[in-house]
Amino acid sequence: xxxxxxxxxxxxxxxxxxxNIALTGEGPEYFAEYKIKKLRQAADRLKISAKHICDFGxxxxxxxxxxxxxxxxxxxAAADVSERSLAISQARFPGTERHLLIEDHHIAEPAGAFDxxxxxxxxxxxxxxxxxxxxxxxxxxxxxxxxxxxxxHNPLNPLTVRAVNTCPFxxxxxxxxxxxxxxxxxxxxxxxxxxxxxxxxxxxxxxxRPLEPHLAWLPLGAQYMALARKP
Numbered sequence: 001x002x003x004x005x006x007x008x009x010x011x012x013x014x015x016x017x018x019x020n021i022a023l024t025g026e027g028p029e030y031f032a033e034y035k036i037k038k039l040r041q042a043a044d045r046l047k048i049s050a051k052h053i054c055d056f057g058x059x060x061x062x063x064x065x066x067x068x069x070x071x072x073x074x075x076x077a078a079a080d081v082s083e084r085s086l087a088i089s090q091a092r093f094p095g096t097e098r099h100l101l102i103e104d105h106h107i108a109e110p111a112g113a114f115d116x117x118x119x120x121x122x123x124x125x126x127x128x129x130x131x132x133x134x135x136x137x138x139x140x141x142x143x144x145x146x147x148x149x150x151x152x153h154n155p156l157n158p159l160t161v162r163a164v165n166t167c168p169f170x171x172x173x174x175x176x177x178x179x180x181x182x183x184x185x186x187x188x189x190x191x192x193x194x195x196x197x198x199x200x201x202x203x204x205x206x207x208x209r210p211l212e213p214h215l216a217w218l219p220l221g222a223q224y225m226a227l228a229r230k231p
Contacts, residue, residue, distance in 0.1 A: 026203050028062055035120050035151050035225070036066035038198060042227055043071075043116060048147045050074050054100075054107070054114045056138060057081075057122030061089030064097060077114070079107055105133060112143040120151045121223075123181070124164075124173045131176070135188035142230045148190060150226040152176060154197065160222045178219065181226045190228035197221035 043050045051074055055063055058078035067076050079100040080086050086099045100108060117138045123131060138148060153160045155175035164173055176184075178195045185193040199222035200215055201208045215221065 031199070032062040032120075033066045033069075034199065035223075036063055036070050036118075038151075038196070038225055039116070039118055039149050040070040042149060042196075042225075043147060046147060046227075046229070048115060048145075050116045050147075052114045053077070053116045053118060054079055054109070054138075054141065056107075056117055056119040057125075058089060058099075059085050061093045063118070063120060064089065064093040064095070067097075068095070074116075077109070105130075105137065107137060107141050109141045111140050112146075113141045115143055115146050117142055117146070117148040118151075119149070121153060123150060123152055124175050128174060128176065131184045132187050135184055135190065139188055139190060139230055144230055146230045148185070148226075148228050148230070150181060150185075151223055152178075152181060152226070154178065154219065154221055154224050156219050157222050178224045178226065181224075185226060185228045189231075191231045193226055193228035195224050195226055197224045199223045 042048075050071055053067065053071060053074045054077045055067070056079050058064075058080050059082070061078060064076070064078065067074065076097045077100050078086065078089055078097050079102050080089075081102045083101060086101060090099055119138075123134075126134060135148075142148065153164055153175050155161060155177050161175070164175060178197075182193045182195065196216040197219055198212060198216065200212050200218075200220065212221075
């Protein structure tokens with residue numbers, strides 16, 4: 001994860017992100033809430049007691065309001081390699097959340113500290129050769145029976161690929177397919193990984209969005225969420 005790169009884009013991130021996704025008819029808030037709502041549904045379905053959550057690669061804190069909404073009972077650790085992003089996050093959303101600076105390929109938390117690990121569109125910014133290393137570190141800080149949820153862009157969706165290719169802060173990004181993410185989760189010892197595809201319809205077709213839960217198997221969604229457990 002490139003600290004310098006994220007420090008450089010932190011102040012302009014929100015505006016650039018908003019411009020880049022304008023084609024969908026939605027703003028960053030819609031996508032941030034969408035993923036946390038999906039995480040809540042997964043935690044409930046799997047009967048995960050989500051009292052301690054880590055947002056790995058939390059950036060400027062776009063997910064914080066939705067963690068507060070959908071996981072009001074949880075303590076949240078927002079973790080990132082970018083000091084500037086964490087500072088902006090704290091300024092935007094002052095509260096009880098802890099902000100953790102990730103250094104030296106290490107999360108400064110004890111083993112088994114979290115019930116849930118969440119990561120939203122972070123791994124395509126990490127060198128593919130380091131994916132398993134980071135998934136093992138996230139495994140370390142997750143309790144037995146805990147959940148990891150990795151949301152990523154789907155490289156099989158042409159609109160997603162176009163958005164990534166035209167986004168300034170994605171200039172060094174390398175997308176990762178769902179099947180490859182499953183392989184890497186298994187290699188890092190995570191159990192029973194599954195994939196749910198999502199975000200099929202832009203705002204112009206919002207009336208079709210109730211169909212999306214029934215399309216989770218279809219590898220055409222703009223993003224996917226990989227779910228796995230720690231045995």
